[in-house]
Structures are given as structure tokens and as C-alpha cells.
Amino acid sequence: MGDDSRHIARFLTEIVRLSRMQEHFPFLxxxxxxxxxxxxxxxxxxEAGGRLLGRCFHYPSLARGFDGSSPEIVxxxxxxxxxxxxxxxxxxHRYAWERALVATDEPVQWLSTPLSAGVTDAAPAISRHFLNPEREPPTRASEPPGDARAPRR
Structure with missing residues (x-):
């Protein structure tokens, strides 16, 4: 696993960690x-029960804007x-792969489109996947394609 892979994993892990700090960052x-x-x-x-929102980030481009800062700072x-x-x-947009990502039929309101980050409607190669453990686990039909899996605890 290269540095870019480790950095993007740390970036997403930190976002999940911060989402659990409700007093500072009220989002789930x-x-x-x-x-x-x-x-x-x-x-x-x-907020709890609020609309599903989605954002996409081309991490190498994003990180360049932070001039060597750690993924956690980004x-x-x-x-x-x-x-x-x-x-x-x-x-x-109701992308074909959306349901596998979020394990629900509820639509995601994309604030930045996956297309802007280079992701198309075709099933993307998801290499790391986190699904909120408070949610119901996905059914077989809605599991992400490829080698997607929940991180080990």
C-alpha cells in the first residue's frame, strides 16, 4: 500500500472519527x-434523520492545496x-453503485458530483468501505462490488 493509499485512508478515518464528536462537528x-x-x-x-448528502474529493489534488499537511489536518x-x-x-443522480455504498434506497444529494472527481456511473472500484455500524448491515444484493469491505476493528 503506497503513501497515497495510506493518506486517503487516514483522511477518511479522521472524518469518521470527527463525525462522532457531535459537540464540535454536528454531522453523521x-x-x-x-x-x-x-x-x-x-x-x-x-443531523440525525436528515437528508443523505454526498461529497467527492480527488485526494491528491486536495492534499496539494494543504502543502504537506497531515491527512488528519486536511x-x-x-x-x-x-x-x-x-x-x-x-x-x-441515483448512480447505479449508490445503493451498494450506503445500503439504502434513500437518494444521496450530491454536493459535489462523483463525476467532478472522475467517478462515472459505471460501478467504481471501491477499495475501502466504511458503513456506519449503527445502520442495518447491507443485504447480499446491496453489498458493494469488487473488493469492498468494512474495515477491520
Missing amino acids: AEATAVVDGDVAIVVYRE ADAIVVNDLADPSRPGAV
Whole structure:
């Protein structure tokens, strides 16, 4: 696993960790994934029972803007500036792979489209997948394609 892979995994792990600190960052991470090795997808709710929101980040491009900062610092900035308190509704696309990512039929409102990060409607290669453990586990029909799996505890 190269440095980029480790950095993107640390970035997403930190976003999930921060989502559990409700007093500081009131959002709930529902699912994260690494797609095609360099795109981070975060699906979250701004509050319990709120709408599902999605953001995509081409991590190498994002990290370059932070000039060598740790993935944890990048995640903190993204939470504060991009995830917390979204001010607009997102676009519903109903990508073919969306249900496998979030294990629900509820639509994701994309605040930044997967296409903008290079992810198409075709089933992406999901190499790391987190699904909020408070949710029901996915059924066989909705499990992510490829080598997607929940991280080990």
C-alpha cells in the first residue's frame, strides 16, 4: 500500500472519527469509500434523520492545496469548510453503485458530483468501505462490488 493509499485512508478515518464528536462537528458519517485509488467519497447527514448528502474529493489534488499537511489536518479543514452545515441542497443522480455504498434506497444529494472527481456511473472500484455500524448491515444484493469491505476493528 503506497503513501497515497495510506493518506486517503487516514483522511477518511479522521472524518469518521470527527463525525462522532457531535459537540464540535454536528454531522453523521454514513459511509465513506476510496474509489479508483485516489477519490474519497463521504456520505453523511447534517443531523440525525436528515437528508443523505454526498461529497467527492480527488485526494491528491486536495492534499496539494494543504502543502504537506497531515491527512488528519486536511480532514479537519474539510469537515469545517465543506461538510458541516451545508447551505444548499444537492443534486440527486441515483448512480447505479449508490445503493451498494450506503445500503439504502434513500437518494444521496450530491454536493459535489462523483463525476467532478472522475467517478462515472459505471460501478467504481471501491477499495475501502466504511458503513456506519449503527445502520442495518447491507443485504447480499446491496453489498458493494469488487473488493469492498468494512474495515477491520
